[in-house]
Amino acid sequence: MKSGTARAVAVVAAAAFALAACTGGSAGNQSTGAGGASASVSGKPGGAITLLIGQPENPQDLVLTKQDLAKFTRQTGVQVKLNVINNDNLRTILQTQLRSGSGPDVFGYDTGPGFAGVLAKAGLLYDLTQTYQDRKWPIYDWAKQRVTFNGKVVGIPDQVEEVGVFYNKTMFDKYGLKPPQNVSDLESTAEKLKAAGVTPFTFSDKEGWEAGHQLSIVLSSAVGESGIKDLLDGKKPWNSPEVVSAIDLFFQQFKDKEYLPKSSNAITYDNANALFYQQKAAMNPTGTWLVSDIKDAAKFDVGFFPFPAPDGPGIFSGGLGGGTFVSAKTKNPQGALAYLDYILTKDHGKWQAEQHNSIPAFPIETQGLQVTPLFSQILADTSKIAGSGQSGEFGYNIDVLTTDAFNKAMWDGLQSVLAGQMTPHQVADSLEAAAKKSASGA
Amino acid sequence: MAGPSTGGIAATRRAQARLGLALVAPAVVLVVTFFLFPLGTAGYYSLTSWDGAPGSAPFVGLANYTEMLRDGEMWHALLNNGIWVVVGTVAPLVIGLVLAVLLWSGARGAVIYRLLFFFPRVLPSVVIGIVWGWIYDPLNGWLNRMLDAVGLGAITKGWLGDARLALYAVLFAAIWATFGFVVVIFLAALQNVDIELVDAARLDGANAAQRLWHVILPQITPVFLMVTTLTLVGGISVFDIVFIMTGGGPGNATQVLGTYSFQSAFQLNRIGYGTSVALLITVLSVPFVVILNRLQRRLALNETGA
Numbered sequence: 135m136k137s138g139t140a141r142a143v144a145v146v147a148a149a150a151f152a153l154a155a156c157t158g159g160s161a162g163n164q165s166t167g168a169g170g171a172s173a174s175v176s177g178k179p180g181g182a183i184t185l186l187i188g189q190p191e192n193p194q195d196l197v198l199t200k201q202d203l204a205k206f207t208r209q210t211g212v213q214v215k216l217n218v219i220n221n222d223n224l225r226t227i228l229q230t231q232l233r234s235g236s237g238p239d240v241f242g243y244d245t246g247p248g249f250a251g252v253l254a255k256a257g258l259l260y261d262l263t264q265t266y267q268d269r270k271w272p273i274y275d276w277a278k279q280r281v282t283f284n285g286k287v288v289g290i291p292d293q294v295e296e297v298g299v300f301y302n303k304t305m306f307d308k309y310g311l312k313p314p315q316n317v318s319d320l321e322s323t324a325e326k327l328k329a330a331g332v333t334p335f336t337f338s339d340k341e342g343w344e345a346g347h348q349l350s351i352v353l354s355s356a357v358g359e360s361g362i363k364d365l366l367d368g369k370k371p372w373n374s375p376e377v378v379s380a381i382d383l384f385f386q387q388f389k390d391k392e393y394l395p396k397s398s399n400a401i402t403y404d405n406a407n408a409l410f411y412q413q414k415a416a417m418n419p420t421g422t423w424l425v426s427d428i429k430d431a432a433k434f435d436v437g438f439f440p441f442p443a444p445d446g447p448g449i450f451s452g453g454l455g456g457g458t459f460v461s462a463k464t465k466n467p468q469g470a471l472a473y474l475d476y477i478l479t480k481d482h483g484k485w486q487a488e489q490h491n492s493i494p495a496f497p498i499e500t501q502g503l504q505v506t507p508l509f510s511q512i513l514a515d516t517s518k519i520a521g522s523g524q525s526g527e528f529g530y531n532i533d534v535l536t537t538d539a540f541n542k543a544m545w546d547g548l549q550s551v552l553a554g555q556m557t558p559h560q561v562a563d564s565l566e567a568a569a570k571k572s573a574s575g576a
Numbered sequence: 577m578a579g580p581s582t583g584g585i586a587a588t589r590r591a592q593a594r595l596g597l598a599l600v601a602p603a604v605v606l607v608v609t610f611f612l613f614p615l616g617t618a619g620y621y622s623l624t625s626w627d628g629a630p631g632s633a634p635f636v637g638l639a640n641y642t643e644m645l646r647d648g649e650m651w652h653a654l655l656n657n658g659i660w661v662v663v664g665t666v667a668p669l670v671i672g673l674v675l676a677v678l679l680w681s682g683a684r685g686a687v688i689y690r691l692l693f694f695f696p697r698v699l700p701s702v703v704i705g706i707v708w709g710w711i712y713d714p715l716n717g718w719l720n721r722m723l724d725a726v727g728l729g730a731i732t733k734g735w736l737g738d739a740r741l742a743l744y745a746v747l748f749a750a751i752w753a754t755f756g757f758v759v760v761i762f763l764a765a766l767q768n769v770d771i772e773l774v775d776a777a778r779l780d781g782a783n784a785a786q787r788l789w790h791v792i793l794p795q796i797t798p799v800f801l802m803v804t805t806l807t808l809v810g811g812i813s814v815f816d817i818v819f820i821m822t823g824g825g826p827g828n829a830t831q832v833l834g835t836y837s838f839q840s841a842f843q844l845n846r847i848g849y850g851t852s853v854a855l856l857i858t859v860l861s862v863p864f865v866v867i868l869n870r871l872q873r874r875l876a877l878n879e880t881g882a
Contacts, residue, residue, distance in 0.1 A: 229842050233628065252845055256628040340737065342825060397714040397734020399826040405715050538844055550827035553739035 179472035182213035183464070186228065186238035188221035191407070191427040198489050206476045212469040222341045222403075225249070232258040232461055239464040240473055242292070245280040245457045246534030248541045250289055253459070259288040260460035265471060271478050277495040280454045280534070289457040290474050291495035292486075294516050296438075296452040297347050297421040297531055300428065303435035305332065305416050313439035315447050317383065324393045327416045334393040336415035338406030345385070345548035346533040346541060347451075348419055351441040353380040354529020355448030362530050368573055372565035381558035385551040399552050407431075421531075422512050423455060426491040429506055436508055438515075451529035452516060454495060487513070536572070543568035615858075622852040627845045640852035649828055650853060653836040656743055657860075660832060661811035663744075667751045668807055669800070672758025677788060679759070680766040690763065693756035701753070705820030708749035712736050712821075736822050739829035746821050746830055750814070758803055765799035766792070798872045805868040809861045833857050 185203070190196050196218060203214045217238060219227060224243070231237035232253065243250055253259050265271075266278070266287050273291055281289035301313065309330055314320035324334035339345045354362050357376050364370040365377070388394055395401060395409060403420075410418040411431045418424075419441065428436050440448040458477060460470045476482060483498035491509045493516050500513060518528065533541045547561035556564075622640055626633035644650050675693065679686045696704065711717050714734035723732050735745040769792055777791045793800065815834030818824065824831040824839065833853055841850025 226838075226842060233842075256845060339826075342823070395715075397737045399739075400712070400714045400734025400737025402713075405713065409715070542839070542844065546825065546827050549825050550739070553737065553826045553829065555739045555827050555829070 179210050179212050179466075179468040181466045181469050182215060183239040183466050183469040183473060184215045184217060185473070186217045186219065186224075186231075186241040188224045188242060189218050191404075191424055192430055194430060195426055195490055202482075202485065206473060210469075210472045210476065212466075212472050214473070229253065229256075229258075232256075232463070235463050237461050237463065239466055239470045240458060240460055242456050243289075243459055244534055245289065245291055245454050246536075247283070248533055248536055248538045250281060250457060250459060251283050252538050254283040254286065254288045258462050260462050260464060260467065260470070261286045261288060262290075262460070262474075263287045265474075269475065271474075272496045273478075274495055274497075277454050281457050281459075289459040290478065291454050291457045292477065292492075293423070293455040293457075294453070294493040294495055295422045295455040295531075296450045296512060296516055297351050298419070298438050298440045298450045299351070300410070300418040300420065300424065301437050301439065302410070302413060302416045302432075303437045305413060305434065306437075313437065313447075314442045316442050317444045320442050321391075321393075324388075324391070328392065332413075333395050333409065333415040335388070335395075335417045335419060336406045336409040337394045337398045337419065338401035338403045339398045339549055339552060340400055340402045342545035342549055343533060343541075344403060344406075344420075345552070346544050347421065347531060348384055349380060349544065349548060350451045350530065350532045351419060351448075352384050353377060353532075354451045355441050355443040355446075356380050358443075359449065359527045359529060362532075366530060366532070366535050368569065372569050373559070373562040377565065378558045378562045381548070381551060381561055385548055386558055389552060399549050421455070422516070423492060425506075425509050425512060428508065429491060438508060438511060449527045449529050450515060451531045453528070453531055454534065455492075536569070540565065540568040540572050618851050618855055621848055622855050624848045626847045628841075628847050633848070636848065640849045643849065644852055644856065649831065650833075650836060652828055653831045653833045653853075656830065656832045657812055657814070659743060660747060660750075660814055661808055663747055664750055664754070664811040664814070665804060665807045667747075668754040668758045669804060671751070671755045672803070673762055673788075673793075673800075675755070676759045676762035676766060677792065680763060680769075690760065693759045695756065696753040697757045697760075699753070701816040702820055704749060704753045705817045708746075708752075709736065709821050712745055737826050739826055742822055742826060743830045746818055749821065750817050753817070754807060754810075758807070761799060761803050762796065765796040769795045798875050801868050801872040801875070805865055805872075808864050808868075812861045812864070813857050833860075 187199070190199070200216065203216060207213055228237065228241060228243065229252075233256070237258075243253070250259065263286050266273075271290070277291035277294070278287060281287055281291055305327075306312065309326055311323050311326060314323050327334045337344070337348070350362075353365075353376070356379065357365070361370070361376065365372060365374075389398070395406070395415065398406075406415075407418065407420075407424065407427065409415040411433075413434065422438075440450045442448040458474065460467070460474070464470050477486075478496060480498065483494040483496060484503065486492055486494050487498060487500075487509075488504050491505065493513065500517075503513075505513065532544065536544075543564045544561075547556055547564050550556035551558060551561055621633065623635060623637060624633035625636045625639070675689075679689055683689065711719050712735040714720060714732070714737065717735075719735065720732040723729060733741070736742050773791050773795075774787055777787045782790065813834060814832055815838065818830055818832050818835050819838065822830040824835040833856060837850045837853035837857065839850075840846045840853060844850075
């Protein structure tokens with residue numbers, strides 16, 4: 135999933151993962167049914183289910199997923215028909231499919247009010263509240279909240295993520311550069327790279343959501359965890375000077391100084407990543423879902439640092455990314471729930487971390503995990519948000535915590551700044567208007 | 577001689593009426609099922625603030641329509657539709673007419689050209705959108721590469737990412753996809769043009785443009801109007817190619833009523849408002865269709881044209 139949420143919860147670093155072994159839960163046989171109405175789900179799972187997922191960044195991940203599904207079928211007898219579509223079409227196609235009743239039984243989708251919340255509001259998601267209780271699924275409480283709408287739990291969070299800046303370590307070493315400790319340090323790094331004929335940042339915004347992530351990391355570092363929380367909670371207006379400055383810094387100044395590729399609005403996410411892999415760009419601001427792809431595609435050492443604050447090294451934005459959901463209209467709830475049981479087993483969690491380089495939203499044993507140094511660093515960082523205690527400051531990824539109307543204003547507005555059609559001030563004003571409108575329930 | 581009895585006539589008329597009803601019933605069922613019922617449902621939802629959730633659809637009267645009048649984004653989308661209608665109708669007609677006349681005049685390899693021109697028409701819009709998206713790609717697209725190769729690297733850009741150019745870049749792809757259809761239709765119509773009149777005009781000293789305007793065009797006017805109607809209505813209801821290539825962006829630069837309706841209904845969950853915008857598309861299309869159809873019928877009655 136390309137979206138991550140930052141839930142800066144407390145302390146417990148790596149220990150959080152090492153704690154509590156988890157099981158797939160007992161095979162309870164009651165659940166609440168479609169559209170929130172209570173329904174009985176009993177009997178041995180069988181038959182077939184349809185699973186819809188977005189195209190993984192790394193094609194190898196799809197091979198692994200198919201192998202994993204074959205294993206699930208061997209264990210449960212439930213056949214799985216896998217459908218894979220482009221991530222950027224997932225949002226529109228899925229909604230249309232679910233509304234028409236022709237959607238998948240189970241699907242991967244982003245969490246938060248602007249994504250799964252929209253589906254939940256439309257009654258398109260299977261109510262898992264009772265199933266959670268019956269099967270004692272070991273999802274972190276904070277993650278569970280991200281898939282809870284109007285008191286109903288409607289999904290399984292399946293990925294803890296961070297958003298920050300991947301950088302070409304080899305290239306940094308070559309030019310004597312270090313991860314920047316503040317914004318002015320970042321600018322001098324960018325100038326040196328530019329002088330060496332390298333585009334400092336790869337950055338795409340054709341799809342629109344990339345700019346939301348970028349604003350998240352710039353703003354989180356600028357205002358800190360409490361500052362961004364105040365913005366999200368409506369305690370501070372979105373047209374405050376800090377927001378305007380954050381938009382201005384990256385989307386106006388960095389563009390004008392040519393730290394970004396020409397025409398970011400026309401570059402796709404995949405092509406932006408390709409610029410990084412081809413070493414035409416030195417830094418790639420994105421999320422940890424890309425680690426698996428980086429492992430295979432980058433022929434150089436890669437590091438990861440938070441986007442710096444004006445006066446310090448900054449903080450990562452992080453939290454929950456994607457989740458797995460069941461359609462309210464599934465014809466095989468037993469099969470669908472059996473699949474959820476399966477992906478919540480300890481073994482599956484370990485497999486997910488080692489093979490997909492993604493972090494499940496439930497405790498896993500990290501001792502002895504076979505992972506790359508980059509993913510080890512990310513595991514250590516995200517452990518600060520994944521467990522139950524707080525051990526560090528973390529920013530938030532905005533788009534998974536805000537409404538679809540706010541996200542549209544943010545995505546369209548930031549594209550417009552890059553296109554020279556709006557000023558940072560105007561975008562900040564439109565964000566505040568959208569936030570107010572969303573808060574009023576309009 | 578005695579005529580048929582009154583009872584017999586009545587029985588015949590009843591039988592004819594039953595036969596008539598039976599014959600018209602399938603069409604009525606189709607029209608009701610696939611046109612009137614959806615139209616009525618859309619009309620109803622446009623008067624509600626339904627958000628897509630099962631259950632109630634609160635009745636809001638004309639609120640969606642009044643909001644539409646105050647909605648700057650809707651007016652921006654309407655303006656883009658206006659540009660699309662004008663450029664997207666005129667360009668394929670002019671290009672199509674000129675090429676059709678050239679092929680009709682006996683150009684060598686006419687069959688091959690006809691096939692080549694018509695080829696885009698058999699491609700789904702989604703494919704056209706994706707392929708042109710690749711062509712316009714700022715990093716790997718061949719348009720920029722070609723410009724680089726001929727020394728025009730200074731004007732390379734992200735064609736779909738530039739708010740001033742994006743709409744026209746998408747329009748260009750749409751025109752490419754449409755003009756071949758226009759060529760083929762015009763070529764068919766040109767087969768009925770009276771060659772003697774064209775030859776007479778030539779003998780009288782009319783040049784090519786004059787022959788086209790004063791002799792050929794009047795004879796194919798009904799077909800010309802039919803093609804105009806199709807391209808014009810296509811411009812008002814355009815959706816797929818814009819959705820695929822830009823999704824209405826960057827910002828809202830390429831937003832048209834179709835994409836705006838879709839976004840409102842299915843991305844912002846405002847089914848009621850989205851339906852109102854969709855109905856606006858219908859309302860805008862109908863007058864053009866009616867006027868052009870009447871004109872076409874009048875010309876046909878006057879035995880003008882092919």
